[in-house]
Amino acid sequence: MQEFWLPQGFRWSGHHCGLKSDPEKPDYSLIVSDREAVVAGVYTQNLVCAAPVVLCRERTPGKRARAIVTNSGNANACTGSRGMNDAKQMAEDVASQLSIDASQVLVMSTGIIGEFLPMGKLTAASLRGVETLASDIAAFDDAANAILTTDKGPKTAGCIVNTSQGDVRIATMAKGAGMIGPNMATMLAAITTDAHLTPEDAQAILKEAVDKSFNCISVEGHTSTNDTVILLANGAANEAPLSGEDLVRFAAEIENTLIKLAKQIPDDGEGATHLIDIVVKGASSVPDAKQIAETIGSSNLVKTCITGNDPNWGRIASAAGYAGVPFDIAGFKLWLNGVLIFDGGEPCEFDAAAVSISMAESRCVYIEVGLQEGTEEARIWTSDLTTDYVVFNSDYHT
Amino acid sequence: MQEFWLPQGFRWSGHHCGLKSDPEKPDYSLIVSDREAVVAGVYTQNLVCAAPVVLCRERTPGKRARAIVTNSGNANACTGSRGMNDAKQMAEDVASQLSIDASQVLVMSTGIIGEFLPMGKLTAASLRGVETLASDIAAFDDAANAILTTDKGPKTAGCIVNTSQGDVRIATMAKGAGMIGPNMATMLAAITTDAHLTPEDAQAILKEAVDKSFNCISVEGHTSTNDTVILLANGAANEAPLSGEDLVRFAAEIENTLIKLAKQIPDDGEGATHLIDIVVKGASSVPDAKQIAETIGSSNLVKTCITGNDPNWGRIASAAGYAGVPFDIAGFKLWLNGVLIFDGGEPCEFDAAAVSISMAESRCVYIEVGLQEGTEEARIWTSDLTTDYVVFNSDYHT
Numbered sequence: 001m002q003e004f005w006l007p008q009g010f011r012w013s014g015h016h017c018g019l020k021s022d023p024e025k026p027d028y029s030l031i032v033s034d035r036e037a038v039v040a041g042v043y044t045q046n047l048v049c050a051a052p053v054v055l056c057r058e059r060t061p062g063k064r065a066r067a068i069v070t071n072s073g074n075a076n077a078c079t080g081s082r083g084m085n086d087a088k089q090m091a092e093d094v095a096s097q098l099s100i101d102a103s104q105v106l107v108m109s110t111g112i113i114g115e116f117l118p119m120g121k122l123t124a125a126s127l128r129g130v131e132t133l134a135s136d137i138a139a140f141d142d143a144a145n146a147i148l149t150t151d152k153g154p155k156t157a158g159c160i161v162n163t164s165q166g167d168v169r170i171a172t173m174a175k176g177a178g179m180i181g182p183n184m185a186t187m188l189a190a191i192t193t194d195a196h197l198t199p200e201d202a203q204a205i206l207k208e209a210v211d212k213s214f215n216c217i218s219v220e221g222h223t224s225t226n227d228t229v230i231l232l233a234n235g236a237a238n239e240a241p242l243s244g245e246d247l248v249r250f251a252a253e254i255e256n257t258l259i260k261l262a263k264q265i266p267d268d269g270e271g272a273t274h275l276i277d278i279v280v281k282g283a284s285s286v287p288d289a290k291q292i293a294e295t296i297g298s299s300n301l302v303k304t305c306i307t308g309n310d311p312n313w314g315r316i317a318s319a320a321g322y323a324g325v326p327f328d329i330a331g332f333k334l335w336l337n338g339v340l341i342f343d344g345g346e347p348c349e350f351d352a353a354a355v356s357i358s359m360a361e362s363r364c365v366y367i368e369v370g371l372q373e374g375t376e377e378a379r380i381w382t383s384d385l386t387t388d389y390v391v392f393n394s395d396y397h398t
Numbered sequence: 399m400q401e402f403w404l405p406q407g408f409r410w411s412g413h414h415c416g417l418k419s420d421p422e423k424p425d426y427s428l429i430v431s432d433r434e435a436v437v438a439g440v441y442t443q444n445l446v447c448a449a450p451v452v453l454c455r456e457r458t459p460g461k462r463a464r465a466i467v468t469n470s471g472n473a474n475a476c477t478g479s480r481g482m483n484d485a486k487q488m489a490e491d492v493a494s495q496l497s498i499d500a501s502q503v504l505v506m507s508t509g510i511i512g513e514f515l516p517m518g519k520l521t522a523a524s525l526r527g528v529e530t531l532a533s534d535i536a537a538f539d540d541a542a543n544a545i546l547t548t549d550k551g552p553k554t555a556g557c558i559v560n561t562s563q564g565d566v567r568i569a570t571m572a573k574g575a576g577m578i579g580p581n582m583a584t585m586l587a588a589i590t591t592d593a594h595l596t597p598e599d600a601q602a603i604l605k606e607a608v609d610k611s612f613n614c615i616s617v618e619g620h621t622s623t624n625d626t627v628i629l630l631a632n633g634a635a636n637e638a639p640l641s642g643e644d645l646v647r648f649a650a651e652i653e654n655t656l657i658k659l660a661k662q663i664p665d666d667g668e669g670a671t672h673l674i675d676i677v678v679k680g681a682s683s684v685p686d687a688k689q690i691a692e693t694i695g696s697s698n699l700v701k702t703c704i705t706g707n708d709p710n711w712g713r714i715a716s717a718a719g720y721a722g723v724p725f726d727i728a729g730f731k732l733w734l735n736g737v738l739i740f741d742g743g744e745p746c747e748f749d750a751a752a753v754s755i756s757m758a759e760s761r762c763v764y765i766e767v768g769l770q771e772g773t774e775e776a777r778i779w780t781s782d783l784t785t786d787y788v789v790f791n792s793d794y795h796t
Contacts, residue, residue, distance in 0.1 A: 044720075045720065046719040046720045047718075047724070048715050048716055048719030048720075048727060048730075049719070075712070077712060078740060078743070078744075078745055080742075080743045080745070081744070082744075112710075113710075113711075113712020113716060114715075225716045300783075300791070301791060304787075304788055307788065307792040308791075308792030308793050310793075312510075314475060314476055314511020314623070315511070317446050317476055317511070318446055318623045320445075320446065321445040322443065322445070326445065332446075342476060346476075346477075346479075347476055385698075385788055386792075387789060389698075389702075389788070390702055391785060393703065393706075394703065394705040394706030394708065
């Protein structure tokens with residue numbers, strides 16, 4: 001079955017090549033555009049960044065890209081010059097199978113840091129990866145599954161955008177469940193579209209959409225070594241680059257789709273039992289609002305009281321208070337799942353048992369902070385903190 | 399038995415007045431100087447601060463203080479104007495029993511945020527608190543026990559300082575096991591000394607010592623509403639204020655004693671199985687070094703790999719890389735329990751099993767980062783993150 005939003009002119013594959021010990025888990029993913037595509041990229045801000053990130057930074061933005069190869073199970077990070085050679089080799093292997101130039105291939109890696117890639121397995125994988133490429137939804141799903149690490153399931157989103165040149169399609173996939181910080185994380189995403197874009201528009205649209213989506217989520221505030229978001233726009237759907245209202249509509253749909261995709265990450269946070277949706281309104285600037293939202297969202301004390309469906313709002317007020325953003329407590333309001341709980345320095349009377357039940361009964365818990373400093377606002381999404389997270393992360397490596 | 403470092407001219411008491419449900423757990427603590435004492439204070443930087451913090455800020459530094467009253471089990475934070483009146487009443491109750499002025503009493507509170515104090519119990523407690531005051535070590539221990547909340551045990555430290563005017567004594571107590579951030583936390587400390595100090599020297603010495611001790615610890619990076627450190631210096635041991643070399647030696651001993659006291663807090667971090675000691679050397683400034691150390695120390699991924707005795711050093715390198723401090727990766731070195739693990743962007747060969755055993759066998763795990771940016775360094779202490787922490791904090795309030 002051809003999913004209606006799958007873009008034209010792309011093929012996908014995903015299979016197990018032996019990086020993960022479980023043979024049922026795919027670990028090698030390939031996305032190929034049948035024609036040269038405009039490519040844009042946004043990357044981790046971590047100084048300690050992985051070899052594939054260094055490589056992709058050199059290759060984006062551009063207009064002759066043909067493929068994205070991704071391995072999971074090994075991050076190829078902190079691997080020095082040998083790691084750089086290995087990342088280049090991954091691109092060369094794919095290029096050789098497709099008879100294209102290695103510089104036309106982007107590389108993403110995710111998994112354990114500090115171990116070298118088993119290059120024999122990866123070279124063999126490039127052969128099978130190219131042989132099994134297909135343009136249907138099953139192949140897309142295979143590719144989306146093969147980029148996962150600790151995720152419970154694949155994360156995809158897609159849409160169709162109507163333009164004056166006809167429909168263009170957007171299909172996106174992401175991975176990420178831990179080491180997720182507000183400036184990207186062990187988070188990989190590949191965005192494919194058959195829209196025709198200029199490299200400059202592609203890069204600008206991607207940057208803006210990432211700011212509103214992936215840069216608004218966190219699991220534990222840890223910005224990883226490998227974060228990468230790559231957009232491939234192959235122009236199969238329309239002759240001339242999108243412009244004017246078409247471009248605005250396309251950019252808005254990219255943003256909406258990436259928000260849909262990004263929210264799936266904290267919702268699948270390692271061991272998470274709640275998605276936490278935090279809105280701060282009435283700030284004097286967007287960065288101020290975001291700083292308060294992120295400080296609340298990265299507090300283990302806030303996360304754990306939400307795990308316990310405990311309306312222990314003092315922890316939320318306290319986190320807002322140490323965010324480093326000045327505000328007048330007299331204008332401070334706090335709502336939990338829509339119930340006003342703290343107003344102008346005074347606690348409100350509320351039915352704690354009812355709020356606790358509303359928390360227990362919904363996957364998503366809503367925290368809203370109202371200030372009277374201005375009219376700006378920001379919104380972030382994060383996950384709660386459970387014993388499963390700790391068990392999982394204290395038993396990952398050895 | 400009179401402990402040798404107990405200062406002269408102080409009396410202590412601690413008993414259960416009914417704020418905690420367990421009648422075995424004391425929750426009302428009193429420290430009284432028999433003469434007027436110089437007083438200094440350092441407080442939380444949280445904008446959302448508790449009523450007793452507002453009160454103490456007005457009353458320090460000063461030179462006529464007589465008492466510190468502390469309740470545990472209720473933070474009297476986010477309680478508005480009624481909370482302010484209650485904090486003042488706590489001071490008035492004690493003042494009335496001692497026939498002194500209410501402004502001579504300092505107040506500290508710790509516990510749940512957002513609930514009003516049961517003032518009837520606290521007024522009754524002031525009577526029994528004053529009646530049971532004594533100058534021996536048992537009374538000191540009673541007072542130190544009565545300020546605890548989730549702590550597993552009391553935290554005390556003391557010493558004698560030899561001066562040209564004879565010996566002076568320092569006795570300190572603290573509480574804190576959770577909500578501990580690098581800029582103080584739900585952390586209370588009372589420092590008593592029979593040294594004679596000027597108010598200016600007392601405040602300067604306290605500020606400097608807190609920067610080197612309590613401001614270098616964290617459990618989960620949450621700066622609480624109630625952090626308070628009060629120093630009472632009653633001058634019972636010497637006629638003239640300490641000065642010159644005496645003052646320098648005294649300040650150094652205050653700092654050493656507070657470091658000893660502060661380290662007991664993350665070591666008793668809620669559910670903690672390891673104390674983590676993080677040193678960053680070779681930075682271009684102390685704030686840079688501290689920023690990297692704190693970013694490593696507040697990473698849940700670092701904490702959990704230490705919980706699991708897992709030398710998963712990539713998480714440490716990655717945390718250093720997103721600390722927001724620029725450094726050259728070529729000059730970056732990382733040691734775990736003394737073993738060099740990552741050097742100049744390349745992983746080192748090391749015996750992971752042996753490092754894991756060394757982590758499992760010691761309460762304290764040492765992380766050292768070496769940079770080549772300069773000659774400045776910083777050191778912080780934190781705790782690991784266990785399932786017990788999550789269980790405990792998701793089941794605290796309701």
